[in-house]
Amino acid sequence: MSKNFKILAINPGSTSTKIAVFNNEELVFEKTLRHSSEEIGRYEKISDQFEFRKTVIEEAVNENGVKIEELDAVVGRGGLLKPIQGGTYKVSDNMIEDLRVGVLGEHASNLGGIIAKEIADKINVPSFIVDPVVVDELQDVARISGMPEIERKSIFHALNQKATARRAAAEMGKGYEEVNVIVAHMGGGISVGAHEMGRVIDVANALDGEGPFSPERSGGLPVGDLAKMCFSGKYTLDDIKKKIKGNGGIVAYLDTNDAREVEKMIEEGNEKAKLVYEAMAYQVAKEIGACAAVLKGKVDAIVLTGGIAYSKMFVKWIEERISFIGEVKVYPGEDEMIALAQGGLRVLKGEEEAKTY
Numbered sequence: 001m002s003k004n005f006k007i008l009a010i011n012p013g014s015t016s017t018k019i020a021v022f023n024n025e026e027l028v029f030e031k032t033l034r035h036s037s038e039e040i041g042r043y044e045k046i047s048d049q050f051e052f053r054k055t056v057i058e059e060a061v062n063e064n065g066v067k068i069e070e071l072d073a074v075v076g077r078g079g080l081l082k083p084i085q086g087g088t089y090k091v092s093d094n095m096i097e098d099l100r101v102g103v104l105g106e107h108a109s110n111l112g113g114i115i116a117k118e119i120a121d122k123i124n125v126p127s128f129i130v131d132p133v134v135v136d137e138l139q140d141v142a143r144i145s146g147m148p149e150i151e152r153k154s155i156f157h158a159l160n161q162k163a164t165a166r167r168a169a170a171e172m173g174k175g176y177e178e179v180n181v182i183v184a185h186m187g188g189g190i191s192v193g194a195h196e197m198g199r200v201i202d203v204a205n206a207l208d209g210e211g212p213f214s215p216e217r218s219g220g221l222p223v224g225d226l227a228k229m230c231f232s233g234k235y236t237l238d239d240i241k242k243k244i245k246g247n248g249g250i251v252a253y254l255d256t257n258d259a260r261e262v263e264k265m266i267e268e269g270n271e272k273a274k275l276v277y278e279a280m281a282y283q284v285a286k287e288i289g290a291c292a293a294v295l296k297g298k299v300d301a302i303v304l305t306g307g308i309a310y311s312k313m314f315v316k317w318i319e320e321r322i323s324f325i326g327e328v329k330v331y332p333g334e335d336e337m338i339a340l341a342q343g344g345l346r347v348l349k350g351e352e353e354a355k356t357y
């Protein structure tokens with residue numbers, strides 16, 4: 001009989017920490033802890049959230065009757081490393097160093113690898129990351145921004161985008177490498193990617209002022225007005241960065257990062273909440289249209305996923321504008337936890353060698 005591997009999967013997002021334990025691919029338990037903008041806003045830097053996020057993870061493991069010593073591996077969501085290919089990577093000291101300094105910036109996922117290694121090292125088992133947010137498969141033409149000093153970057157929900165695109169392909173009876181799919185992941189951050197035959201050839205950078213605005217990010221902005229704001233003397237660089245990421249989007253307009261609260265406001269007749277929420281759906285739809293052009297109109301399916309895909313109202317607003325492009329598949333939440341476990345399992349079972357960063 002083949003060995004059973006017990007794996008802890010850790011997924012820090014901008015508005016949540018998701019934790020799961022698997023026995024091979026079988027779920028033992030899963031827990032999602034949501035973090036309000038107020039709770040997250042207390043921390044100056046992402047690295048300051050290390051203790052808080054590690055503690056909630058260890059508590060969840062204990063509360064669900066799993067002993068850390070039983071684990072065979074810990075797999076974390078990969079963060080803002082230097083651009084790399086997709087796959088499973090062993091967490092190494094140089095990776096930890098890049099995640100700590102934020103070589104490509106700050107995001108909660110930077111803590112995924114750091115916490116995974118911290119827990120795994122204590123019990124002498126391996127730690128991995130899978131399909132980090134910096135997976136880069138952009139086609140050359142997509143790298144050109146329009147300003148030579150600035151190159152467009154691939155920063156997105158690679159783990160869930162790839163996992164859900166594979167699921168859509170499987171539902172159509174095909175392999176991921178045989179289909180063209182547009183994936184819109186709608187969580188604390190929003191990314192919309194054009195997947196051509198297994199490669200994400202273009203994607204709006206979910207983190208740094210591209211694409212649709214999101215619960216906590218500004219998305220793309222009119223750059224002339226932004227430049228004026230930057231040099232107005234009213235703001236520091238940190239202030240502007242926070243307006244783009246963390247305190248942007250829905251948080252800036254409505255003071256919450258929780259789409260469910262926005263829906264409550266709308267039910268109570270708040271017209272501003274409705275306008276802003278619909279504008280976010282409008283921008284997602286517009287970006288899906290842009291990806292359809294990238295794929296030259298050859299689109300096998302459009303996937304709507306992430307926490308906000310639970311919202312019937314939001315999904316309907318998007319569908320109204322894009323269903324002419326192709327079949328829309330709605331996968332609320334994410335397939336990230338199982339994708340993390342599977343990435344670790346492939347290595348533990350010797351089916352794949354872990355990549356070195």
Ligand SMILES: Nc1ncnc2c1ncn2[C@@H]1O[C@H](COP(=O)(O)OP(=O)(O)O)[C@@H](O)[C@H]1O
Nearest residue numbers: 013014015016187188258259260307308310311
């Ligand atoms: N049932 C729901 N209806 C509407 N929005 C939801 C629902 N569940 C979660 N969300 C929203 O999804 C967002 C978080 O999505 P998620 O993919 O978990 O984000 P992240 O991983 O970026 O923290 C939050 O704005 C949350 O309010």
Ligand SMILES: CCCC(=O)OP(=O)(O)O
Nearest residue numbers: 013014133156187188189
């Ligand atoms: C850094 C891109 C991925 C991202 O935005 O994740 P969250 O939505 O979890 O913040």
